[in-house]
Amino acid sequence: MGKISNQAVLQKLTERFGSAVSIPSEPFGLLTFETGKEHIIDVLTFLKEDPELKFNYLTDITGIHYPEKELPIGVIYHLHSLYNNVRVRIKVFLEERNPVIPTAVNLWKGANWMERETYDFFGIVFEGHPDLRRILNVDEMTVFPMRKEFPLEDPNRADKKDFFFGR
Amino acid sequence: MQIKRTFSLEDKLMNHPAIKSSEQLQDTMTLNLGPTHPATHGVFQNVLEMDGERIVSGVSTIGYIHRAFEKIAEHRPYYQITPLTDRLNYCSSPINNMGWHMTVEKMLGIQTPKRVDYLRVIVMELARITDHLICNGILGVDTGAFSGFLYLMQEREHIYEIYEEICGARLTTNIGRIGGFERDFNDIAFAKLRKFLKNFPPVLKEFENLFDRNRIFIERTAGVAAVDAETALQYSWSGPILRACGVDYDVRVNEPYSSYEDFDFDIPVGTNGDVYDRYMVRNEEMWQSLRIIEQALEKVEKEPKGVFAADVPEYYLPPKEEVYNNMEALIYHFKIVMGEIDAPKTEVYHCVEGGNGELGFYLVSDGGRTPFRLHFRRPSFINYQMYAPMSRGMLLSDAIINMSSLNVIAGELDA
Numbered sequence: 285m286g287k288i289s290n291q292a293v294l295q296k297l298t299e300r301f302g303s304a305v306s307i308p309s310e311p312f313g314l315l316t317f318e319t320g321k322e323h324i325i326d327v328l329t330f331l332k333e334d335p336e337l338k339f340n341y342l343t344d345i346t347g348i349h350y351p352e353k354e355l356p357i358g359v360i361y362h363l364h365s366l367y368n369n370v371r372v373r374i375k376v377f378l379e380e381r382n383p384v385i386p387t388a389v390n391l392w393k394g395a396n397w398m399e400r401e402t403y404d405f406f407g408i409v410f411e412g413h414p415d416l417r418r419i420l421n422v423d424e425m426t427v428f429p430m431r432k433e434f435p436l437e438d439p440n441r442a443d444k445k446d447f448f449f450g451r
Numbered sequence: 452m453q454i455k456r457t458f459s460l461e462d463k464l465m466n467h468p469a470i471k472s473s474e475q476l477q478d479t480m481t482l483n484l485g486p487t488h489p490a491t492h493g494v495f496q497n498v499l500e501m502d503g504e505r506i507v508s509g510v511s512t513i514g515y516i517h518r519a520f521e522k523i524a525e526h527r528p529y530y531q532i533t534p535l536t537d538r539l540n541y542c543s544s545p546i547n548n549m550g551w552h553m554t555v556e557k558m559l560g561i562q563t564p565k566r567v568d569y570l571r572v573i574v575m576e577l578a579r580i581t582d583h584l585i586c587n588g589i590l591g592v593d594t595g596a597f598s599g600f601l602y603l604m605q606e607r608e609h610i611y612e613i614y615e616e617i618c619g620a621r622l623t624t625n626i627g628r629i630g631g632f633e634r635d636f637n638d639i640a641f642a643k644l645r646k647f648l649k650n651f652p653p654v655l656k657e658f659e660n661l662f663d664r665n666r667i668f669i670e671r672t673a674g675v676a677a678v679d680a681e682t683a684l685q686y687s688w689s690g691p692i693l694r695a696c697g698v699d700y701d702v703r704v705n706e707p708y709s710s711y712e713d714f715d716f717d718i719p720v721g722t723n724g725d726v727y728d729r730y731m732v733r734n735e736e737m738w739q740s741l742r743i744i745e746q747a748l749e750k751v752e753k754e755p756k757g758v759f760a761a762d763v764p765e766y767y768l769p770p771k772e773e774v775y776n777n778m779e780a781l782i783y784h785f786k787i788v789m790g791e792i793d794a795p796k797t798e799v800y801h802c803v804e805g806g807n808g809e810l811g812f813y814l815v816s817d818g819g820r821t822p823f824r825l826h827f828r829r830p831s832f833i834n835y836q837m838y839a840p841m842s843r844g845m846l847l848s849d850a851i852i853n854m855s856s857l858n859v860i861a862g863e864l865d866a
Contacts, residue, residue: 312557312799341700342687343802344811344833346826362800362813362828366684366698369705373800394687397836405521420514420865429522436526 287368290315293337300330316373321385324361324376328391331363331372339363339372345388345398347406349431357383359408378408387413405430479507482847486515490851492589493861497839504846509839513832517865524825528790529555530629530768532825537623539829540863543582543806544624545574545614550803553708554812555629556761558799563761566754567631568710569747573644574617574626575709575803576740576747577610580651582806583691583733583740586858590730591662593855594671599661606654609647616640630767631760641748648745659734669727676841676853677725686837689830690808692857695732696724702804709803713750714743726856765792790820807831807858831863 290310294317297305301323308317319327331339343362350356355377363372376385387410388395399410400419407428410416418425427434437444485496494515500507520535527535536547549571556563563571584607588600611621616639618626627633662668678688683696693700701718703711719735721728760767764783773780786792796818802811811828834857842850 311797314800316798341684343809344813344826344828346813348815348824360813362811366700366705371800392687393685393840394833394836397832398687401832418514420517422514429519434522436522 288336288365288370290370293370293372296334296337297327297330301327314371314373316375318375318377321376321378324359324374325386325388325391327374328361328363328388332391337365338367339365339370341366342388342392342394342398343371345395345402347402347408347430349406351432353377356380357406357408359385359402361388383408384411385409386411389413404428407431478502484847484850486512490593491854493859493864495835495854495859495861495864497842499842499847499850501847504848506842506845506847506850509842509850511835511839513835514865516861520866521825521827524822526821528820529794529822530787532822533627534623534625536827537625538862539827539866540582540806540810540831540860541622542585542860543578544622545578545626546582546803546805547810548624548626549575549709550801550805550810550812552627552629553803554799554801554814557801558794558797558814558816559629559763559766560795561630561761561763561766563631563709564754564758565710566751566758567760569713569751569754570632570636570759571627571709572711572714572747573744573751574614576743577613579740579804579806580737581607581610582858583737586806586855587658587662587730587733589855590672590726590852591668593852594668596661596665596668599658602654602658606647606651609643609650613640613643613647616643628760628767630763633760633768635757635759644744644748648741648748652741655734655737662730663734671849671852672726672730672856674723675726675849676845676856677723678837678841679724682837683724687833688808688837690805690834691732691736692724692729692834693808694719695721695728697722702802702809706802708801714746716743726852729856793818793820802828805830805863807860807863808834827866829863829866831859832866835859835864 293315294308304319304323305327306318308315310316331337341364343364346360348358348360350358357378357380359376359378361374378385385408387399389399397419399413400416402408403410403416404418404421405428421429480501482499482501484499485491486494496512497509499509524532524535533548533551536551537544539547584603588603591599614621614624617636618624678696680696680698683693684698689700697720699718699720704718716739719732721732766787768787769780769784774784794816796816798815800811800813802809808830809828810830813826813828814822815824817823838854838857842853845853
């Protein structure tokens with residue numbers, strides 16, 4: 285489908301960044317790899333500005349929470365090269381206590397609200413973000429509701445108990 | 452007799468609690484546009500600093516109808532998430548439904564028969580027409596022409612009648628299942644579809660005649676809120692508004708899903724990226740959608756009759772008669788409903804061309820009956836963030852029609 289193969293993208297990345305780009309995989313043909321938070325802006329800049337790759341379109345930024353992992357909070361970037369019609373997924377994992385990652389607003393202005401949404405739901409702080417406030421939830425909220433420890437509803441409600449099926 | 456004033460107007464103004472001292476008198480005015488303003492068509496709030504009629508700066512506040520779909524989806528089995536997707540972009544909910552089904556099918560490795568693909572294309576293109584109808588009709592209303600909107604609403608009603616024949620519902624359709632449709636399209640649905648294909652083009656033509664060369668409409672829209680392609684890409688725009696800026700990015704062509712590669716259609720692009728171009732792109736897309744539906748109807752006739760779902764008994768609910776009379780069907784029914792069929796541990800990103808742009812589903816599965824994480828890439832959310840920055844320097848009345856031409860749907864904006 286794309287004009288440039290996933291292997292070629294990965295090879296260029298490993299040439300430039302070496303072991304900073306790790307655990308590559310291709311679930312359903314979409315090149316996925318991990319990197320560290322100290323490299324993420326360099327990786328994004330490289331992908332965006334390399335004259336062959338030209339990943340010029342930021343599809344999405346979102347977060348994920350794996351409570352069991354050593355580095356439980358993940359930030360997931362989806363990039364798209366409209367020139368080559370290739371997508372790539374980048375993951376960065378952060379610690380739970382103080383998840384901080386540099387912002388991508390300087391590369392794509394559209395990252396602004398995506399990062400605000402990610403902060404709102406996962407508490408990931410994007411360093412250098414011009415306006416890091418909650419966006420969908422109320423400002424007074426003290427929790428980050430998409431983290432796994434946050435229950436969907438109050439577990440103490442008696443009226444929701446079912447004799448046969450539990451809750 | 453001279454009435455004596457016991458107060459001086461000036462004093463009263465100066466001592467008003469809102470104005471502490473004369474130094475704080477500003478020459479701009481703060482205007483609260485929304486959240487429930489008749490001109491915003493949804494729950495959007497923008498706090499605007501106005502200098503006369505011009506907008507100096509603005510701050511958008513969103514989230515008024517946030518319903519935590521991503522959190523709810525983590526607690527629901529896959530087949531129960533479809534009704535949630537209905538409520539994203541409720542002007543074109545079948546596209547959202549189909550996008551979700553296709554995401555799960557991609558994850559499970561289900562190959563749908565061609566006839567299912569073509570039927571899905573028909574439904575999705577109908578949904579695209581309803582979406583664009585609403586947007587362009589509303590644009591007309593906001594520029595002061597009400598009748599075009601009414602002509603189009605009548606046709607939307609006919610599309611909703613087709614939905615009714617297919618699935619029973621009208622607005623939040625919940626069409627289809629993972630693997631196909633829950634039932635075949637009946638003859639009335641096809642008859643209504645053909646009738647619509649015959650009756651709609653003259654109405655759309657009449658609508659175009661009313662607007663395309665209308666002096667008032669052109670003066671209100673041409674050159675208003677023009678965006679260049681570079682800025683649009685910087686803000687990750689997608690859909691008709693990106694194509695109006697001249698970027699020919701359409702998911703249906705870039706990454707064909709549901710057999711879109713079998714169809715012959717054009718992608719209209721604009722040049723200026725202003726409101727008029729967005730209007731023209733949407734109108735042309737409706738013509739292209741009609742072309743696609745006609746082709747799809749032809750193709751459906753060539754396919755074997757009565758096929759409306761893939762043959763995947765592990766994931767597709769069997770018909771009720773079989774559940775009561777057939778042991779295998781009963782077992783599958785039980786397993787599906789009680790969630791005993793595990794999904795593979797994987798992650799998948801699938802996107803479809805929604806009414807407003809690239810509607811993406813990022814699904815992470817840990818093997819259970821529910822998604823581990825589901826994220827919707829909602830085009831309205833991403834398109835809307837440019838609204839406040841681009842309103843700077845605009846007239847208030849232009850900002851209003853700019854908002855209706857972006858076609859931001861509150862349900863999709865807030866998820």
